[in-house]
Amino acid sequence: MNHDVYSDAYIRDILTNHRTIAMVGASPNTSRPSYFAMKYLKAKGFCVIPVNPGQAGKEILGEKVYASLADIVEKVDIVDIFRGSEAAVAITREAIRIAAHVVWMQIGVRNDEAARLAEAAGLQVVMNRCPKIEYGRLSGELSWAGVNSRRLSSKRPLLGVKGVQHRVLASGRD
Amino acid sequence: MIADRKPGFNTLAIHAGAQPDPATGARATPIYQTTSFVFDDVEHAAALFNLETFGNIYTRITNPTQAVLEERVAALEGGTAGLAVASGHASQMLVFHTLLEPGDEFVSARQLYGGSINQFTHSFKKCGWTVRFADTTDADSFRAALTPKTKAIFVESIANPGGIITDIAAVAAVAKEAGVPLIVDNTLATPYLIRPIEHGADIIVHSLTKFLGGHGNSIGGAIVDCGTFDWLKSGRYPTLSAPTASYHGITFAETFGNFAFAIACRVLSLRDLGPAISPFNAFLILTGIETLPLRMQRHCDNALAVATWLSRHPKVAWVNYAGLADNKYHALAKRYCPQGAGAVFTFGLKGGYEAGIALVSNVKLFSHLANIGDTRSLIIHPASTTHRQLTDEQRMRAGAGDEVVRLSIGLEDVDDIIADLDQALAAA
Numbered sequence: 001m002n003h004d005v006y007s008d009a010y011i012r013d014i015l016t017n018h019r020t021i022a023m024v025g026a027s028p029n030t031s032r033p034s035y036f037a038m039k040y041l042k043a044k045g046f047c048v049i050p051v052n053p054g055q056a057g058k059e060i061l062g063e064k065v066y067a068s069l070a071d072i073v074e075k076v077d078i079v080d081i082f083r084g085s086e087a088a089v090a091i092t093r094e095a096i097r098i099a100a101h102v103v104w105m106q107i108g109v110r111n112d113e114a115a116r117l118a119e120a121a122g123l124q125v126v127m128n129r130c131p132k133i134e135y136g137r138l139s140g141e142l143s144w145a146g147v148n149s150r151r152l153s154s155k156r157p158l159l160g161v162k163g164v165q166h167r168v169l170a171s172g173r174d
Numbered sequence: 175m176i177a178d179r180k181p182g183f184n185t186l187a188i189h190a191g192a193q194p195d196p197a198t199g200a201r202a203t204p205i206y207q208t209t210s211f212v213f214d215d216v217e218h219a220a221a222l223f224n225l226e227t228f229g230n231i232y233t234r235i236t237n238p239t240q241a242v243l244e245e246r247v248a249a250l251e252g253g254t255a256g257l258a259v260a261s262g263h264a265s266q267m268l269v270f271h272t273l274l275e276p277g278d279e280f281v282s283a284r285q286l287y288g289g290s291i292n293q294f295t296h297s298f299k300k301c302g303w304t305v306r307f308a309d310t311t312d313a314d315s316f317r318a319a320l321t322p323k324t325k326a327i328f329v330e331s332i333a334n335p336g337g338i339i340t341d342i343a344a345v346a347a348v349a350k351e352a353g354v355p356l357i358v359d360n361t362l363a364t365p366y367l368i369r370p371i372e373h374g375a376d377i378i379v380h381s382l383t384k385f386l387g388g389h390g391n392s393i394g395g396a397i398v399d400c401g402t403f404d405w406l407k408s409g410r411y412p413t414l415s416a417p418t419a420s421y422h423g424i425t426f427a428e429t430f431g432n433f434a435f436a437i438a439c440r441v442l443s444l445r446d447l448g449p450a451i452s453p454f455n456a457f458l459i460l461t462g463i464e465t466l467p468l469r470m471q472r473h474c475d476n477a478l479a480v481a482t483w484l485s486r487h488p489k490v491a492w493v494n495y496a497g498l499a500d501n502k503y504h505a506l507a508k509r510y511c512p513q514g515a516g517a518v519f520t521f522g523l524k525g526g527y528e529a530g531i532a533l534v535s536n537v538k539l540f541s542h543l544a545n546i547g548d549t550r551s552l553i554i555h556p557a558s559t560t561h562r563q564l565t566d567e568q569r570m571r572a573g574a575g576d577e578v579v580r581l582s583i584g585l586e587d588v589d590d591i592i593a594d595l596d597q598a599l600a601a602a
């Protein structure tokens with residue numbers, strides 16, 4: 001698969017078919033991008049489980065932090081890698097071991113070797129993207145900030161149940 | 175996985191950024207004429223103020239009508255994000271406010287809209303920013319003006335009023351060497367004619383007042399972040415690459431990646447300096463943009479016909495329109511804007527200053543006023559108006575000498591445009 005471009009449908013399917021995200025490299029520092037992403041994804045209804053050996057046993061945004069993917073009790077759908085590209089192979093091996101469905105590497109993180117491993121094991125792969133930005137881009141929320149969503153639609157955006165400033169994604173809907 | 179189809183320019187001009195209204199289904203973009211937006215709850219409010227989520231708080235910073243305009247312009251330019259503001263001048267102010275610290279310098283083409291020369295030379299001095307001017311027709315002159323304090327390079331793609339086409343790629347190469355962003359004012363070309371991002375621009379500014387709005391009814395400006403400049407790697411732009419005190423220490427380039435510049439312009443410079451666009455103006459400009467490709471082509475076609483006619487007129491000393499085959503900038507025009515060289519150009523009257531004054535007094539269809547990019551044909555004598563605050567030398571170098579008349583060719587029947595100039599020249 002070409003990892004330079006992803007179709008909107010590919011990303012939307014990943015974000016609408018899965019609910020549990022293990023965030024490797026989640027930070028308790030409230031000004032870090034991983035904290036922003038975790039908070040946003042939780043608000044969109046995802047169950048986000050932080051993984052960070054240095055914070056193990058503590059809580060981030062009310063969620064228990066695990067030392068490794070293998071320690072997580074819940075079934076993990078998406079492994080979101082908030083670590084350097086060089087760490088991606090080892091994390092991907094763990095993701096395969098816990099039978100995750102998707103390996104997702106953050107903006108700036110790309111490791112083609114890890115992608116090959118994941119795909120060979122039947123996992124879907126996204127690299128060099130942020131799930132928060134992709135969710136906001138596809139739902140139309142990011143357009144409120146003037147961001148070019150590179151997406152045209154003659155359908156109404158879907159409003160979430162939480163409030164008017166809350167848009168959501170639905171499977172198969174532009 | 176099927177790749178997404180890339181829509182064409184005409185389609186983007188109509189659709190980019192605009193989905194039907196989620197609350198009412200309204201298909202045209204509604205005018206959200208409100209100062210503020212209710213929060214869903216206390217947590218939502220906090221998340222918005224912390225920039226942790228996207229949404230609207232207050233129309234000085236974001237507004238849904240404005241947002242459609244921003245995404246539309248960003249999409250037409252091929253950038254990562256846009257910001258719409260009160261005027262073209264406001265867009266320039268916000269761009270430099272985000273990039274520069276007191277004591278910094280930037281290099282600008284000297285062939286600029288006269289108001290920009292004033293803004294850069296005088297008002298920016300009060301912020302401690304120094305402009306050094308270079309010649310837009312000579313990329314080496316930008317290199318020569320660089321100093322260790324240079325933080326940006328600024329050019330107009332098609333320079334106002336001279337009808338000069340800038341070799342954007344050549345200036346972009348100088349900016350790359352110097353490790354500074356290239357800012358291109360694309361007002362006269364619009365993205366229909368030139369997309370500066372394809373030639374190495376990092377930031378684009380617009381006066382939406384002109385061809386993008388296109389109907390002479392609204393002042394507005396826009397900034398487009400091309401997403402091409404690596405602020406973290408450079409480290410010379412603390413607003414982007416250092417923790418921001420007024421947002422709990424977040425680092426914009428880290429948090430917002432390749433649209434960090436647009437976000438910083440909005441949530442820092444626009445928030446604090448305040449030149450917001452009115453939702454009503456945003457709506458009018460958006461409506462204008464829907465027909466940009468059609469209008470721009472007609473503007474260019476009419477301009478070429480008028481320039482050709484003028485170039486044969488006995489009272490006309492010279493015509494500077496890059497669309498004419500014998501023009502100095504014709505080769506650059508063919509390379510940068512093959513669909514047309516824009517609709518603003520100057521010509522010289524053999525009768526000098528007096529003849530210029532007489533011509534603008536005698537026209538009946540042309541409007542004598544200080545604007546460009548209207549459906550209507552416009553005329554001005556820069557020496558006695560837009561450029562009169564400049565020194566003689568500055569005026570000459572900006573292409574606004576005594577004998578110079580500037581036209582902005584409109585969308586009327588071209589025969590009527592020519593007939594008006596014919597009668598006015600006869601009487602001049």
Ligand SMILES: Cc1ncc(COP(=O)(O)O)c(C=O)c1O
Nearest residue numbers: 261262263287334361381383394
């Ligand atoms: C090339 C150019 N840039 C900027 C401006 C300033 O725009 P505004 O009048 O919208 O502030 C103008 C206005 O004439 C212009 O022609």
